[in-house]
Amino acid sequence: MSFKIGLLGLGTVGTGTAEILLSPEGRHPLVQELEIYRVGVRDISKPRDVQISKEILTTDLEAIVTDPEVDIVVELLGGLEPARSLILKAIAHRKHVVTANKAVISRFAEEIYDAANEKGVYVMLEAAVGGGIPIIQPLKQTLGVNRIQAITGIVNGTTNYILTRMQNEGADFADVLADAQKLGYAEADPTADVEGFDAADKIAILASLAFGGRIKLEEVYHEGITKVGAADISYAEKLGFVIKLLAVAKQMPVASNQPEQLQVRVHPTLVPKQHPLASVSGVYNAIFVEGDPIGQVMFYGRGAGAGPTASAVVSDILNIASILKTVSQPPTPNLHPLLACTHQHYCQIAPMDELVTRFYARFLTNDSPGVIGHLGTSFGNQGVSLESVVQTGFQGELAEIVVVTHDVREGNFRQALAEIRSLDAVDSIASLLRVL
Numbered sequence: 001m002s003f004k005i006g007l008l009g010l011g012t013v014g015t016g017t018a019e020i021l022l023s024p025e026g027r028h029p030l031v032q033e034l035e036i037y038r039v040g041v042r043d044i045s046k047p048r049d050v051q052i053s054k055e056i057l058t059t060d061l062e063a064i065v066t067d068p069e070v071d072i073v074v075e076l077l078g079g080l081e082p083a084r085s086l087i088l089k090a091i092a093h094r095k096h097v098v099t100a101n102k103a104v105i106s107r108f109a110e111e112i113y114d115a116a117n118e119k120g121v122y123v124m125l126e127a128a129v130g131g132g133i134p135i136i137q138p139l140k141q142t143l144g145v146n147r148i149q150a151i152t153g154i155v156n157g158t159t160n161y162i163l164t165r166m167q168n169e170g171a172d173f174a175d176v177l178a179d180a181q182k183l184g185y186a187e188a189d190p191t192a193d194v195e196g197f198d199a200a201d202k203i204a205i206l207a208s209l210a211f212g213g214r215i216k217l218e219e220v221y222h223e224g225i226t227k228v229g230a231a232d233i234s235y236a237e238k239l240g241f242v243i244k245l246l247a248v249a250k251q252m253p254v255a256s257n258q259p260e261q262l263q264v265r266v267h268p269t270l271v272p273k274q275h276p277l278a279s280v281s282g283v284y285n286a287i288f289v290e291g292d293p294i295g296q297v298m299f300y301g302r303g304a305g306a307g308p309t310a311s312a313v314v315s316d317i318l319n320i321a322s323i324l325k326t327v328s329q330p331p332t333p334n335l336h337p338l339l340a341c342t343h344q345h346y347c348q349i350a351p352m353d354e355l356v357t358r359f360y361a362r363f364l365t366n367d368s369p370g371v372i373g374h375l376g377t378s379f380g381n382q383g384v385s386l387e388s389v390v391q392t393g394f395q396g397e398l399a400e401i402v403v404v405t406h407d408v409r410e411g412n413f414r415q416a417l418a419e420i421r422s423l424d425a426v427d428s429i430a431s432l433l434r435v436l
């Protein structure tokens, strides 16, 4: 028995996927039963790094997703369109779908999963978050009996690479980004990575799986790393922290008669050096899951790259193939409950003002007597208690004052900042970061 794969895309991940499928030796025996039947690309004449017969290459992607012979469509195109439409058309033609496309899934999950559930087909996405790191299947299966309390992840390799180099070299963001682009670690248009969009897509997907409801992407707060300065990294280091772009999904404490609320957010964060996420460096990703009764568990590995990402893609294909082998009449309306996604309701996301966290803030002020006292009074007026106040630097004529607060409601902290901005002695708030 063989399962016919319609591969959409033969770029980085498509090539890695084809390489695994074409060399089944030493892998799970079921890989031998997976056949690359058609491959859809934009440009047939392009030289390819993998041996695919010209006869199965086509630019007619619609013909692949509607081909009655194809069992599983593997979407590795990237972008929103035509990826979304092709996934929907594949589902309409009762094909199972494997995708690495977090941008499409985080925006169109409702439409895609409603269609898939109606047609009795699977849409699998292990590669979409953390690349090769198993995290989607663990959340659906191995950790499924846990009540998840929080997921805290470093889910974007580009920004972790940039922050790691800024920390190691004392360099500025713009210089490291330019170098990372030259080395091929950052894309020519790095916006999705450095502004936190990519991490927001990924945490929306993880939050949905962990907390059993749909997530509206527009409710996911995201802030990138473009404003993190070399000075912040250096102060953080002195205070015992490293700065990481964290993606967080966490249950809010609420009274028992209140509806459950989640925080789902992405922002640069001061992480205590002893926290397991602090040592995740370079392009590596890690996802730290806290649940009951599992406690704490961390998934670590390569979040991108042809091989690792393809490992996740083929594991999804294998999961589907194993079901097709054991179910007599697939597609079936009785989807495997641990592989399907049947959420109906939307999770309620709490506004950022309700977040309770510690903050790090860097102020530029006149070097005049009593400035720290004025800052302290404004913080005190809003009930913000300070854990530490450090004045160690100067930026030209201006004094640099760094504070770390105790836990405070974000709304109160922002009110204190509004008051501080109006103080004559305060030139500007150079930086504002949350602390884990």
Ligand SMILES: NC(=O)C1=CN([C@@H]2O[C@H](COP(=O)(O)OP(=O)(O)OC[C@H]3O[C@@H](n4cnc5c(N)ncnc54)[C@H](OP(=O)(O)O)[C@@H]3O)[C@@H](O)[C@H]2O)C=CC1
Pocket: 008, 009, 010, 011, 012, 013, 014, 040, 041, 042, 043, 044, 046, 059, 061, 075, 076, 077, 078, 079, 081, 082, 100, 101, 102, 127, 128, 131, 303, 304, 305, 306, 309
């Ligand atoms: N790269 C990585 O490390 C990771 C990628 N992903 C995700 O995997 C997916 C694929 O990424 P990646 O492999 O890097 O992308 P690439 O840009 O390397 O490859 C895209 C492929 O899709 C084909 N393609 C794109 N648009 C069309 C179109 N309109 N019609 C026909 N063919 C098209 C291209 O054809 P042609 O070759 O002819 O140009 C190419 O083969 C994305 O969703 C990405 O987010 C997820 C995790 C990690």
Ligand SMILES: N[C@@H](CC=O)C(=O)O
Pocket: 128, 131, 155, 156, 157, 158, 159, 193, 198, 303, 304
């Ligand atoms: N751009 C992403 C790679 C794919 O998900 C990253 O930098 O992590």
Ligand code: NA
Pocket: 126, 127, 128, 129, 130, 131, 132, 133, 134, 135, 136, 312
């Ligand atoms: Na993964």
